[in-house]
Amino acid sequence: MALIVTVLKQSKKFTTQHAQWIHKQFGAHESVCLTDATHIDGVKTAPLLHDFPGWWSKIELFNPDHPVLGKQDLLYFDIDIVITGDITPLLQAQEFTMLSGLAYKNQCNSSLMYIPCSIKQYVWDSFMANPQQHMDECVVPEKWGDQGFLSGITTPKEWQQELPNRIYSYKLDIATPTMLGYDAALASGKGTGVPPKDAILVCFHGYPSPWKTGLSWVPFFSIKEKVSGKMKAVRCWLKAKKRQRQA
Template sequence: LFNPLHPVLGNEDILYIDIDSVIVGDITPLTTMKKITLLNDFSQHGASVAPATGIMFIPAPAKKNVWDEFMKNPEKEINAIRTPPYHGDQGFIGRICQDAERWQNILPGRIISYKANIATPKMIGFNPELYDGTGNGKLPDGVSIVCFHGSPRP
């Protein structure tokens, strides 16, 4: 995703969508970003929300910095112990791209969580810790993507 020298994708902007997400509406607005754009972790609230990489817009010019940082010591980055919510690739990418835009801030309501914004207490996958009080079991208007981030899988 971030290799600026990749023969096919190196010079291309990328809209990355994890396999546990479902496109349910128009995603065109998600393809017009100028900066790297990440999700806010759905389990976090407040001003200093951890990043999540389930849906990313990666403009071609942003790739080099992330790639170069990773390639300085790939073994260290792969084996680094990071605790949630700063775990895995999102911990690394969040550290390198601290000025990334966040989907929930620039396109509110376009990308939502099944657990936080749709599921009700009687539905599979309901999580009272994530539930925001708005879910009624139906897809809200204007949504482009629903993220499942864990069980149940779509």
């Protein structure tokens, strides 16, 4: 069975506390954080071996020679995913799988990936042939970041087709016009503010991070973020209602 893995490249936005938050959601499943942190309380770690910037550190998941992860099939989660159900079906994947495009419709999304050993060498060699060139090219909406690179060289299966109606996006599927981060250009119009009963997980991409929403179905992160999130949510609700009255 695949090993569950996250990636933490420490920054002001993402810290070891955020890694602890997501790994608690994995419950009894074995998991590892690929990170530049020397230690994370309560979380097994594996070292990042390269200094790729930001999300490009995820490319190290494909290093077939990594001393901890290289010979393992991997199930990767972004740190800002909220797990709402049993993740066992995700662990039953067999082929390289990514999310269907969320904000960027013409490419897959790398927030959730099943990475079999069989694809690692090809992806790693393709990237390492000229890392800087790939990073310089993947800065436009048509080819954005690591997911733009992966979409350009692979044809992954898509989670939403493999597990229909089980995986959701906060912006596309959950948020309502009175909630933080609502984007009318992206929203499906079916959002109710809470995940459907059979949802396995909810992906957060862009603003807001889940721990900044104050939502009751998001796992607790800290008192500070909970209170701040609730205050922001109330202000957002009031502004939305004012706009509706003026319309």
